Amino acid sequence: MEPLITFSRVCMHFSTRSVITNALADIDASFARGSTTAIVGANASGKSTMLRIAAGVLAPSTGRVESSAVHSALKRAFVPQRGSCAADFSVEELVSLGTSTRCAEQARVECALDAVGLASRRAVRYHSLSGGEQQRVRVARAIAQIASPNGSVLLLDEPFSSLDPAEVARLVRALRVFAQEGGSVILSLHDAGLAREVAHDAIALRMGRVIAHGRAHEVLSPAILSEVYAHEMLEASTTARWLRPTL
């Protein structure tokens, strides 16, 4: 399948006065149209940095990122792990940020609210929502930002971290629909078992380097995960086991 984003020998260094941190080293990866790719790895392995580069908000130190999802906000949306909103918008106002009042764009807002199960909470103020609900609002805003899933990229940094299992299942369904309509979903996850259920492809990172890249069921094997987390991994996931009947 045609790749929407391609990383070629991408390196990322962060430097302070005395310390240089190599966040990513020689990353080669591609993300295909219609696929869902999970990036897994331990804390500080470079998952968020990779997503930020793919989102175009961070330029790599060296290497090249090619994207057929042109540099347009209508083709690419990003939800960071710890997002915030300085103003106290209502749920509907926040999801519709960046869209116009045209009917087609308002329909996108409605679809996005439905997809995350917050249509009935549209008038509630963002700051009075729970952490999980705020997370869903921000995912809905990203979905509404994209004009059409076909050829677009949705990047999510730990999107399930604050969600209960039922909401995880709902969001997974929404992401599957996005991919089925020709979009590409790239998400970072801690839960390898959930990643195996959600994603077609997976990238395993360790200390900024790709340990494995390929089909999710191959990459997310106990042997590779043990290497990724530097800890013996026997059981893939608890969340995925709970959710399997609904996923």
Place this chain on the structure above:
Amino acid sequence: MKWRFALLVALVLLLALARLSVGPHLDGAGAMHFGVAMPTAETLPFRANAVAGAAVVGLLLGLAGLALQALLRNPLASPYTLGVSSGASFGVACVLAIAATTGISTQALGGEFGGAVFGAALSLVLVWMLAKRATGRDGVALALAGIVLGGVMSSGAMLLEQIVPRGLRGDLLAWMAGRIPELPDPSALVALWILGVLALIVLWKAAHLLDLLMLDDDEAAAAGVRLASTRAGLFIIGGLLAAAAVSFAGPIGFVGLVAPHTARLFIGHRHRLLVPSTALCGVIVVLSADLLRQGLDVGTGRLPVGVITALAGGPFFLWLLSRSRRGGSEWNL
């Protein structure tokens, strides 16, 4: 929402009419009185100038506050709390003091407006750097840095008052208390209105960017906001508007803080309506203060308008700060 906006417009018109009906007037014996009196051919131009001046100062300060709050994603930001107004005063005092001691004309030094812009920009840059060094643009750190720097700048301006000739000193003192001139330079008034209306249009056109700027930096950038250029624009607009208002009317405090928050209370947080509503609220605040001062004589004549806005705005700021410290949503008043 639209009827609330219409209510603000109606309030502006009502206050303007009220201000035209109140002010100094002469009785049959030629004695000066203050209070309600229908305008005459002699008093109407003064009162109309006061209305036009108060309205444009409110418009400029309100929009400056909104631009600075969006720039810093901080509800405590305003030209006054960030020391911009005091910096502009210091800049003007510098120009006057240098002109008085060296004999160089004020125009050659950039005029009062040039001094105000220089002082406002200097304050804004210093506050930004101080707060960033302390805690990375944390809201309370910014406000504290602004208040401290504002105090230093005000003291600097007062020091410079001692340098200027005695005749000029009284004018400078009166100007630093904040006043709406009833006999302004017409070209200055027109220039301020042009600047205010242009800023209103620019901010209104950029309303969707200001909305997105409320998000996390990465989300905003991924949604198409060019953070560096947008923030540079807001920095220039906020500083320029505050400097223009201060150069015309002196440092009138708290309007830039009260106007955006009052507008949010009426209209909500979306900038498409918030921008014009903030402009209207700024006009309402300054016109109300100017109207109120017409009836407040403490024995030395009418109170300066800056005293009234400070008396009303100070408690408002403390209330806002206490909400912020309690961890509430300080944007949602």
